[in-house]
Amino acid sequence: MAEVATARRSRITPEREAELYGAVLDLLREVGYDALTMDAVAARTRSSKATLYRQWGGKAELVVKAIRHNKPGQVTDIDTGSLRGDLHALLTREDDCTMEQNSALLRGVAMALHRNPDLRQALREQLIEPETAEFRRVLQRAVDRGEIRPDCPALDFLLHMMVGGFATTVLLDEQPPTRAFLASYIDAVILPALGVPAP
Amino acid sequence: MAEVATARRSRITPEREAELYGAVLDLLREVGYDALTMDAVAARTRSSKATLYRQWGGKAELVVKAIRHNKPGQVTDIDTGSLRGDLHALLTREDDCTMEQNSALLRGVAMALHRNPDLRQALREQLIEPETAEFRRVLQRAVDRGEIRPDCPALDFLLHMMVGGFATTVLLDEQPPTRAFLASYIDAVILPALGVPAP
Numbered sequence: 001m002a003e004v005a006t007a008r009r010s011r012i013t014p015e016r017e018a019e020l021y022g023a024v025l026d027l028l029r030e031v032g033y034d035a036l037t038m039d040a041v042a043a044r045t046r047s048s049k050a051t052l053y054r055q056w057g058g059k060a061e062l063v064v065k066a067i068r069h070n071k072p073g074q075v076t077d078i079d080t081g082s083l084r085g086d087l088h089a090l091l092t093r094e095d096d097c098t099m100e101q102n103s104a105l106l107r108g109v110a111m112a113l114h115r116n117p118d119l120r121q122a123l124r125e126q127l128i129e130p131e132t133a134e135f136r137r138v139l140q141r142a143v144d145r146g147e148i149r150p151d152c153p154a155l156d157f158l159l160h161m162m163v164g165g166f167a168t169t170v171l172l173d174e175q176p177p178t179r180a181f182l183a184s185y186i187d188a189v190i191l192p193a194l195g196v197p198a199p
Numbered sequence: 200m201a202e203v204a205t206a207r208r209s210r211i212t213p214e215r216e217a218e219l220y221g222a223v224l225d226l227l228r229e230v231g232y233d234a235l236t237m238d239a240v241a242a243r244t245r246s247s248k249a250t251l252y253r254q255w256g257g258k259a260e261l262v263v264k265a266i267r268h269n270k271p272g273q274v275t276d277i278d279t280g281s282l283r284g285d286l287h288a289l290l291t292r293e294d295d296c297t298m299e300q301n302s303a304l305l306r307g308v309a310m311a312l313h314r315n316p317d318l319r320q321a322l323r324e325q326l327i328e329p330e331t332a333e334f335r336r337v338l339q340r341a342v343d344r345g346e347i348r349p350d351c352p353a354l355d356f357l358l359h360m361m362v363g364g365f366a367t368t369v370l371l372d373e374q375p376p377t378r379a380f381l382a383s384y385i386d387a388v389i390l391p392a393l394g395v396p397a398p
Binding site: 164 | 306309310312313319322323327352353355356358359360361362363364366367370371373383384386387388389391392394397
């Protein structure tokens with residue numbers, strides 16, 4: 001929604017926007033967040049720096065918007081009729097290869113968080129909070145169906161449970177988790193914590 | 200055990216060893232892992248570099264041993280008679296201030312993992328695997344008492360659940376979790392995932 005509004009206001013076509021985000025992600029993979037400059041983005045995309053700043057405000061916002069644009073579909077597009085179905089369907093959005101590319105990207109950004117409060121803020125506002133809100137809708141549907149008790153305390157910790165499933169293998173093995181691993185983790189940890197029986 | 204054997208072999212007193220580890224942690228807080236040199240450790244502790252290498256093998260091993268030495272007590276010293284009691288007792292080993300200091304230290308080391316395979320290996324072998332083994336004993340006692348079913352699938356994911364509780368707030372808020380937060384997380388996520396009713 002926000003992207004569409006911005007694109008309309010400034011008459012950047014969605015194709016041009018996608019191309020620009022792709023170039024930002026390429027640069028991010030090549031040089032990492034700290035070494036990425038707005039000059040390099042401008043040169044790579046044949047834009048003026050003034051346009052980039054006017055459109056995105058700064059490097060942190062541009063990078064986070066590019067990551068968000070790269071994510072496959074909306075969480076709330078998924079509605080299988082059961083919480084387990086929804087969580088497992090989320091996994092099939094990305095194959096293991098995409099997951100590996102994205103994991104490397106996100107690890108680079110995670111490393112830069114400590115030194116860059118503006119990146120932390122952009123990540124929280126533009127990516128984590130919207131995604132968390134989408135997950136809350138998935139969970140709310142499960143509450144409405146009677147799968148999760150409305151006062152289930154684990155409802156407040158979905159983000160933490162998911163970070164645990166992702167970040168541990170990335171940190172310790174330099175490997176993103178496979179889909180098979182995440183499917184086991186959903187069944188062994190997330191569903192039981194939410195009081196939903198797993199098969 | 201390993202430390203005691205090494206200390207005896209090389210006649211470094213436990214006091215001298217503790218002093219040396221303290222200096223390593225001070226340096227780590229001051230300059231971070233990447234900028235920490237064996238020269239600086241040698242100068243700060245008035246040791247010879249040859250001694251340091253002979254005793255610890257290298258920077259990665261020395262840093263991880265220092266972190267391990269700094270940890271309060273053994274997990275398995277705790278035996279309250281219930282899993283919930285044991286997990287909550289683990290939290291009281293560190294107050295929020297110590298947790299904040301250690302969190303900053305561990306964040307610095309986590310940031311350096313990607314660039315340093317030897318650090319990753321030392322961390323896994325010297326810290327994660329021994330701590331995981333201790334936690335397994337805590338969980339095994341709960342299985343033996345009949346609190347956890349022996350085939351509970353969440354038994355394989357304790358490390359992931361705990362990393363989720365710790366790392367999420369550290370990454371996003373630059374703050375370690377408080378003891379109160381971790382206590383809620385244990386009751387809301389870890390115990391239910393293990394099939395142990397929380398109050």
